[in-house]
């Protein structure tokens with residue numbers, strides 16, 4: 001189908017990093033079933049480096065492709081870099097998404113942020129709250 | 145394997161229709177409004193097509209107005225009835241919650257202009273009750289519009305009975321029969337229908353052509369102003385090739401209704417039985433009061449667009465009521481209208497078949513839908529939440 005770029009279709013057909021991490025150091029889940037998209041990200045973090053990442057997604061083709069690409073972009077990277085991952089970067093790495101599908105890349109960015117917030121909180125690491133400001137509200141209001 | 149299972153979206157143009165259209169384009173390309181022989185030959189072909197269409201629907205040729213398709217016919221019927229009502233200070237319309245957008249958006253527009261619309265609730269089986277329509281009709285009702293067959297879940301409505309109630313209450317009755325004509329028996333006289341919309345491309349005719357039947361005495365309002373074509377009600381030089389293609393396809397489809405239903409119904413039911421074996425799935429719409437070629441299922445924990453894309457990779461072309469395929473953020477209004485929760489509506493799959501579908505194809509669909517649903521569930525956090533008891537199953 002011409003709706004999506006070849007890159008999107010490749011990541012949709014052959015998603016990277018699908019699955020769970022049973023002993024994950026951090027987990028983040030965003031979206032809800034009413035909207036039709038849920039993303040869950042599992043992270044393994046050692047010495048501030050994301051050593052492993054897995055995802056589960058309920059959603060459309062671009063939601064699955066965005067999750068796959070986002071996990072690829074943060075795997076092996078320092079936490080600080082993962083925090084800076086933007087939805088635009090995910091969409092660009094996929095050679096673009098149709099305008100009405102950009103929310104899928106936003107969801108990927110937020111799932112990662114939410115997992116990192118979980119990491120900071122669990123380990124009592126001080127963090128700049130402004131990075132996560134509005135995360136939950138935004139997630140709730142996305143599809144309304 | 146390749147299976148086109150999206151015949152409710154559109155159908156392949158029949159060979160007979162293509163041949164008839166080519167012949168018109170080669171031989172009777174004249175303008176029927178011209179007085180010369182070339183124009184008059186075209187006029188004869190046009191009027192011949194109108195007579196045939198009328199005979200197939202059980203009405204008079206002069207009661208037929210050719211349009212650009214189902215949407216235009218729906219718009220014209222509703223706007224005309226509303227204007228006729230407004231003249232008598234009747235500004236209330238009765239419809240249902242699961243009409244096609246060609247009807248719903250026209251009604252929404254009228255609501256902004258001061259009309260009041262009652263959207264009758266649709267029960268879970270997708271078949272509106274005659275009583276609910278009767279109860280909704282008021283002194284100031286100027287139109288009842290209820291679709292003949294629903295385009296998503298294929299359910300057939302009690303049209304003749306609703307028509308009888310409307311006759312009794314002296315309210316004009318319109319039906320959007322776009323999904324019905326050529327698939328189930330339709331006769332405007334026997335079924336008490338005052339206005340009916342149809343579209344050629346749903347029964348192997350060309351796209352971009354349809355018609356509105358309006359009973360004698362119902363004043364139609366122009367949507368398109370200009371020349372005096374179609375008794376002055378619809379301007380624009382007639383597309384005789386498409387009109388002839390439509391009527392050719394219609395004759396063929398109507399003639400083979402029983403034969404095709406006999407082929408399709410056992411296959412449809414076998415597919416429903418096969419897909420119902422997938423755990424936490426459901427059929428949408430009544431199992432019997434439905435179009436012979438329509439199957440619409442929901443699978444919990446999966447999203448429709450991913451399902452469609454993966455089926456397309458396996459040669460199965462279908463459609464879904466998920467938000468992501470509608471281009472909006474809400475899933476199908478039809479599935480919501482029959483009471484499906486949002487997430488169940490997101491996980492819907494519509495398969496609509498033509499009479500030539502084979503048992504092998506049905507088996508292939510059953511096997512592949514099962515595999516793809518399982519694959520998607522195995523990466524769905526929603527599915528795991530349900531399996532692990534953190535969320536409830538709906539189905």
Ligand SMILES: Cc1ncc(COP(=O)(O)O)c(C=O)c1O
Nearest residue numbers: 213214215244246295322323343
């Ligand atoms: C029930 C119903 N009404 C109206 C239409 C619109 O018909 P058309 O595409 O010919 O305008 C369709 C087809 O999409 C339909 O299924």
Ligand SMILES: [Zn+2]
Nearest residue numbers: 060063104468
């Ligand atoms: Zn989506």
